[in-house]
Amino acid sequence: MRRRNLTVAAPGQLRIVEGDLPAVPDGGLLLEAVASGLSAGTELTFLKGDNPALHARLDPELGLFVPDPGAEPDFAYPVTRLGYMEVARVLESATPAFAVGDLVATPFGHATHHVSDPVREHVVPLPDGLDPLLGVYVAHLGPICANGLLHAAWDAAGGSADDLGRGVAGRLVVVTGAGPIGLLVALLARRHGAAEVVVVDADDRRLSVARRLGFAALDLGEDPGAVLKTRWRHGPGDHGADVVFQCRGRSAALHEALRCLRPQGSVVDLAFYTGGADDLRLGEEFHHNGLRMVSAQIGRVPRGLAHAWDRRRLSLETLDLLEAEGAAVREHLVTDVVPFEEAPDLMRAVAARERHVLTAVFTF
Secondary structure (H helix, E strand, O other): OOEEEEEEEOEEEEEEEEEOOOOOOOOOOOEEEEEEEOOOHHHHHHHOOHHHHOOEEOOOOOOEEOOOOOOOOOOOOOOOOOOOOOEEEEEEEEEEEEOOOOEEEEEOOOOEEEEOOOOOOOOOOOOOOOOOOOHHHHHOHHHHHHHHHHHHHHHHHHHHHHOOOHHEEEOOOEEOOOOOHHHHHHHHHHHHOOOEEEEEEEEEEHHHHHHHOOEEEEEEEOHHHHHHHHHEEEOEEEEEEEEEEEOOOOHHHHHHHHHHHEEEEEEOOOOOOOOOOOOOOOOOOHHOOOOEEEOOOOOOOOOOOOOOOOOOHHHHHHHEEEEEEHHHHHHEEEEEEHHHHHHHHHHHHHHHOOOOOEEEEOOO
């Protein structure tokens, strides 16, 4: 069998190419794509050429990007796998763990078909009745958001963080960045008992979506730190948010996240930064208020919680959120649904800022 796959041949050059699929091995699955979500923040870095992995190599043992200019980068053109938000139907199964016809979420890129090894790949069965378009969040993007709350729980309760609410329940929460990750984080925080959730962004369209979802929303340029520290007083010299989830890959957003925090509060950072940090001033609030920054990425759950939390459990937390808020997510976050053949044109338009999307979904 052959498949069609969206690739980046060179910066600015998107193509759908055709190629052969390998045979289904023992224990494997043949999957046919139903829907594939665009994670614009990450994927467009390959289209624009500013993804760090295109220019440097990460030493997996040392955890260092190798500065040697002669070192081979982790990625090179053509980039043959884009995307990690796929929903597919099982066409062929060589394992009793999955049946033909099962609908699953699993990250394999924007492609019509995929041969999967479910022992080594994250494959999540989707429940009956779930809108397949919502399934694009289940395998990877939703777990990124749930992992942010898990890091906040670890920061607040350490090894006793047995549920996502431990870092947000009864607390004052700010989310900087009203893209898909920020809005899902805000919905998770509200579902898990936050006393109040305020969303901050610089884009009026995204702030409008946050308000329609029921959140207070503040413009990044209108000094939300001063607004919220006037509104949220804990005691003398103690004002601001208990925790901020930073979900926008701009240093100005990170700096504002720090300004919103009460003394000794924490920023849980889910953003992907590809540029510098000229707007970040670590000698100001970060230094004087004794603040903390925690990077929460899907590759790692907090140290000490790996025995209880893995990507499967984070996917289950995503399904729980979608069961409660699926109608709102479908209405407000899934902004564009287009056929797979139109994916290159849509991505080029988004990269050129000619089109605004929250979550675009390609259908097959």
